Amino acid sequence: MGDDATATGGTADLAVVDPVAVDPAGTARRSVGTPLRSVWRATWPKLLAITLFITAWQLVVLTGWRPPYALPGPPTVARELWDLVLVDPKFWPALVTTLRRAAVGFLFAATVGTVLGIAVARSRVLRAGVGSLITGLQTMPSITWFPLAILLFGISETAITFVVVLGAAPSIANGILSGIDHVPPAFTRLGAVLGAGGWRLYRYVVLPAALPSYVAGLNQGWAFAWRSLMAGELLVIVASRPSVGSRLSFSQEFGNAPQLIAYMLVILVVGMLADTAFTASARRMRSRRGLASD
């Protein structure tokens, strides 16, 4: 290393031969691999799990533990699901109503939770007063809000939205709050050195640094919103407006077990799709920041 250009004073020429600079964009490219292969690698364990589950289900049905009208087998439910999606005129309106409620409630909760989280992070008084309340709310089963919601808003969309927001907002607020609280002090110092104070520090340093935790909070908030919504749709059945929850409830009342199970599968799939979307965006963000480990 010792006998190159520096000896004669060519200080400016040295970095040109920097071996590190020659290194091509290795790391990021390598982990991608062929897309098809990585999709398969992520899919086959799931397929296996589903196969095992359906097999177990079929076996239980075959034992005759419950009569077929109470516990239908997978083929019956599959046929029902097929009918539901392709034939039943009530299915899509019900699903659309439910998804719209979920979206409205979740967006509402995201707004409330975000504002609340930032406010608590910034204000000592709010933190002392509201901080532990948020966690308390988070542990409260959202179904316990419905009696009050119905008293306040009647059997209405508002009652459902109210509970969905109460169910989801605390997680979202906590997500952004803990993100802000765990911003590395080095970043805040850097912000100060670069002349970013107050709002600009938040805009350029604190909030971007808190983003992964915020997304985790959103993900958890979504799960709570979805649960609260399903509870709400079972309890608060708004007349002449079919929803996934109300269809589920009617299936039970009319003793239509295949349809009941088919709707439950729909609920499961919606929840899983949303979770997949959140997980994917979280992973993307982590890998962009060089945090991805798996």
Added chain:
Amino acid sequence: MTLTIPFRPSAPGPTAPDPTAPGSTAPSPATLARGEVRLDGVTKVFGRGASATTVLADVDLRVAPGEFLAVVGPSGCGKSTMLSLVAGLDRPTSGTVGTGGKTAFMFQDATLLPWLTAAQNVALALRLRGVPRGERGDLTRSLLERVRLGSHADRRPHELSGGMRQRVALARVLAQDAPVVLMDEPLGALDAMTRDRMHDEIERVWAEAGLTVLFVTHNVREAVRLGDRVVLMGSSPGRIVTSRPIELPRPRRLDSAGVAELAAELTAELREEGARRGG
């Protein structure tokens, strides 16, 4: 406006003190030239009552505009504390700190924001300095070229080597366009070869831009390699023990006989100082 503002925080951030607050800031003794740094009777005490520790005791220091000052001292003697005071990130308990113009800061671990590319990290400094959007792109590119990272502009920090990250940090320091640059062991985490290159890089940039540099290091040789002057600090309490001008001609080499000889002398002095303290 950037001239001669005594005890001027480099940034009005949340941790930056209010320069108009009552307390430590005595009236400025004199106006400072652009790039000048001056500490007069600076004492810094952390904590109160029984747990109070004096980290810096009555430090006087003058750095001329354009001077490269290397600061060496044992761990915990208050070097970082002193830089924080100069940067305006903290206030002295007593005494005055003044800089002629703004300060820029280079940290030990580069501290690049991981969600931004190399170019965006540099551009953020421009943006926070108020450079209009239209000018930022070209300026960022030319800054990255000055540290020879033009072809890596769109990489994210984790896709860069340690030395490259420090070069981005150097470009960002230049983007701050401050006459005074504070460097707190910026090369501590690098291997010897990369370090050697960074010395050249920093020296070149310093000379081109006519900066005043306060460079903190543990490494006496590095201090001699880079500094116009080396200040030795002692600990408990932290203070300046000696100040030694380095008259070796530039460019210098870390492994040249002259540097080694002076470094040995200064190391002996440091050791003597440690022994005198009973350390």
